[in-house]
Amino acid sequence: MESAAPAVEKNVYALSPRDVEYLQKHLKLERITGELRPAPNDETVAFSSSGERPRRLRSVTLSGQSDHQRAKAIDHLRDKISKWARCTHRSLITVLGLYISPGEVPILRLVSAGPELSVLEYSLHLPKEDVAAYRVQACKDIAAGIDYLHARSLVHGAIRASNILVKEGGACCLGEFSSEDVPSQHTLTTYASWMAPEIASYKSFHNLVVDHYRREGYYGEYRTDSDMFAFGCTMYELYMGRPPPPIRIPYHKVKDFYGLTQLFRTSTEEEQKLIPPRMLKDITLLLGYVPAARPNATIVRDWLDNPSLPRRRGGTPILAKDDARKLARSLSQTKI
Incomplete structure (x- = not known):
């Protein structure tokens, strides 16, 4: 046969x-x-x-x-x-x-008309003593580009280190935007590490009744929240040389929005060793499971400019009152 x-x-x-x-x-x-x-x-x-x-x-x-x-x-x-x-x-x-x-x-x-070198490729050619400062400056450049787009209601959808390009003189710029609004299965698979958990399985995410996503109608499209998640993954790449493993919501355990607010990513010993503490806190907040609780690009820029500023979880979630009270109670009890 x-x-x-x-x-x-x-x-x-x-x-x-x-x-x-x-x-x-x-x-x-x-x-x-x-x-x-x-x-x-x-x-x-x-x-x-x-x-x-x-x-x-x-x-x-x-x-x-x-x-x-x-x-x-x-x-x-x-x-x-x-x-x-x-x-x-x-x-x-x-x-x-x-x-x-x-x-x-x-x-x-x-x-x-973009340059050829990505930020990781460029970093390999830097003197060792210059790398730490350059990583911070690269994050500032990326945040500035994201902030500019989001202020104009534009979403990028393809933020990752391979798509952060370095101009002459070392300044970074965001590469090409995604041609898709809703990522295809090919994109979800190829770029799984940079995909926010709400994108990875949006139908299951709907069932958690995250109010501002449900009411506006959400079909797994890129949003400013998912851009910020991808930014966190990119910051992680700059320090670790690789993206974080894909972060997914354990829907077999999490059944509602309150359960979602109880999920927090814990850092590994390797991450604690290679990523400066303040930067690791920023990355952890960006990789949060609650989309609206991720800090926006303006906040991240402020943190990078002034590391002594207190970190807090996210901006201004648009939530039903009961959900908002639960979220507020959860976040107020979380030490960062």
């Missing part, structure tokens, strides 16, 4: 002929000449190797199965690029547009 042929994994970045047709008809695409040079540590990124100004290209996915859904995803991505183009902060990459990589399997790529 013949063995079954191995399943061929679908290329999540591949464009269909109808996708290509729609893109060429409705968008002004970037022109890239010469071959693309792949990034050494990120299979979704390439760089133009022609004589023109260097360009960074990141593969993006389009959601939807039908032609209509895919066209809507393209229009939405175009709108995102337009909004990003109006952002001029020093801690944001400059996104220029879209490009279709030719070939047997065409791929859609975001084109930017």
Whole structure:
């Protein structure tokens, strides 16, 4: 009996002929000449190797199965690029547009004028005595970029160390935003360590009756809360050289919102050894299970500028009164 042929994994970045047709008809695409040079540590990124100004290209996915859904995803991505183009902060990459990589399997790529080195790669070349101060400055740069976006109701969705890029002179900037609003299963699996627990299983999260998520209608999309969680993971990476293990809500034990407020991540001996105490406290707060209790980027910037400021859990949760009382009682009893 013949063995079954191995399943061929679908290329999540591949464009269909109808996708290509729609893109060429409705968008002004970037022109890239010469071959693309792949990034050494990120299979979704390439760089133009022609004589023109260097360009960074990141593969993006389009959601939807039908032609209509895919066209809507393209229009939405175009709108995102337009909004990003109006952002001029020093801690944001400059996104220029879209490009279709030719070939047997065409791929859609975001084109930017960003630098090549990631923050971890750059850190490897620093003198040992400069690393500690640079990590703090990198966190400040990242917080400034996130704060700028969130003040304009923009969510990034792809904050991780490999997507924090270093400009000439050492300043950091946020790399390309996520092309997705709701992460696909491929994204959830590939970037599990940076995914906030409310995103990982949003249907189960709904059952905990977290009021401001339930009332507004939540379908697992990236939010400012999940950006801050990913920021905490990125800060962790800067010190540990790797992201934290995926943090998930134990739904078999936690049945309601009050149970969620009782969950706290405990640091390991290795983390306590490698991460300065104040920074570890900041990371712990950012990796909290209650989304609205995570500090925002402005608060984190203040903490980094003034380490003596007292740490507290989160901003201003929008909660039902009973839930708010439970949360307040829980947080007031928690020492940090």
